[in-house]
Amino acid sequence: DQQVKQNSPSLSVQExxxxxxNCDYTNSMFDYFLxxxxxxxxxxxxxxSISSIKDKNEDGxxxxxxxxxxxxxxxxxxxxxxxxxAVYFCAASGDSGTYKYIFGTGTRLKVLA
Amino acid sequence: xxxxxxxxxxVICKSGTSxxxxxxxxxxxxxxxxxxxxxxxxxxxxxxxSNEGSKATYEQGVEKDKFLINHASLTLSTLTVTSAHPEDSxxxxxxxxxxxxxxxxxxxxxxxxxIL
Numbered sequence: 265d266q267q268v269k270q271n272s273p274s275l276s277v278q279e280x281x282x283x284x285x286n287c288d289y290t291n292s293m294f295d296y297f298l299x300x301x302x303x304x305x306x307x308x309x310x311x312x313s314i315s316s317i318k319d320k321n322e323d324g325x326x327x328x329x330x331x332x333x334x335x336x337x338x339x340x341x342x343x344x345x346x347x348x349x350a351v352y353f354c355a356a357s358g359d360s361g362t363y364k365y366i367f368g369t370g371t372r373l374k375v376l377a
Numbered sequence: 378x379x380x381x382x383x384x385x386x387x388v389i390c391k392s393g394t395s396x397x398x399x400x401x402x403x404x405x406x407x408x409x410x411x412x413x414x415x416x417x418x419x420x421x422x423x424x425x426x427s428n429e430g431s432k433a434t435y436e437q438g439v440e441k442d443k444f445l446i447n448h449a450s451l452t453l454s455t456l457t458v459t460s461a462h463p464e465d466s467x468x469x470x471x472x473x474x475x476x477x478x479x480x481x482x483x484x485x486x487x488x489x490x491x492i493l
Contacts (some may be wrong), residue, residue: 272415293400298481305384307470317480352420363409363474363480367421 267291268356269370278376283341285371287354290335295358298365299328299339302351314340316358344375380404381473383485391493392463398456398488400471406451407473411482412444415468427454461492 277283285299295316300308314321314328314337321328327340341348349371351372355365382401390396400410410427424435425446433446443465445457454473458465468489472482 296479300484305386305489307381307472307486307489310481310483313479316449328428363482364423364426365410366423 268366268368269372270352270354271337274298274372274374275326276376277344279346280343282350283339283344283366283373283375285339285341285352285354286359287337287339287368287371288335289337289356289364289366291356293358294356294366296356297328297330297337298355298357299326300353300356302353302370309354310352311352327365341372341373344373346375346377349375351371380483381471382396383471383486383488385487385488386486387491388490389491389493390461394492396458396461396490398469398471398490399459400454400456400473400485402473402483405473405475407454408451408476410448410454410471410473412446412456413453413472415470415487422471452463458490461490464493466490466492472486 269291270334273358288297298313299311301311312323312328319330330337349369353370354368357365384399396473398435408429412424413421414424424439427446427448430446435441448454468487470487474480474482
């Protein structure tokens, strides 16, 4: 049972345009959500997070939106840059107090120059 | 710079060998570290939670006698894959989090384990 899903395995966007990556979850007990960026043969790098008490968090070019009623979050990158090309994972936490993360399957973003 | 260091980055060894992977927290004391496994084109799957000074907590389906975890200090956790077989070949990644609320996990760069 995949509690965190990223239904788009890949996404291509032109440089300068907005990239929107989506993530859905099923467990209503999750209260903390994160996005990580991963290059091949490297560990994930933390990008941005959001607590369930908020519906938006912004950090530079990255904005995360949370819709709790829909159990959906999204990551917006604007403007997209070629260096943003990587695999993006969303993660959810909070249903057990153990700080364990459940990761989605990832979306490969390709930003075209 | 990196806050979590993982070593080695790649291991190739014969079936039956035991392999130890180290995970070090460089910038903070980590009472909790995590070990993940990633198969090609799949998600990161949590294997176990490593607790400093106590036994690790393993996820369902992960053999604790196969994957030995030791967290003897606040900056070091080790994962030993005992008597490794080709099906254990995978990408193993550790993470650590600072012991304050809502701090994200920081990941090492992973270890590519190939068992021949």
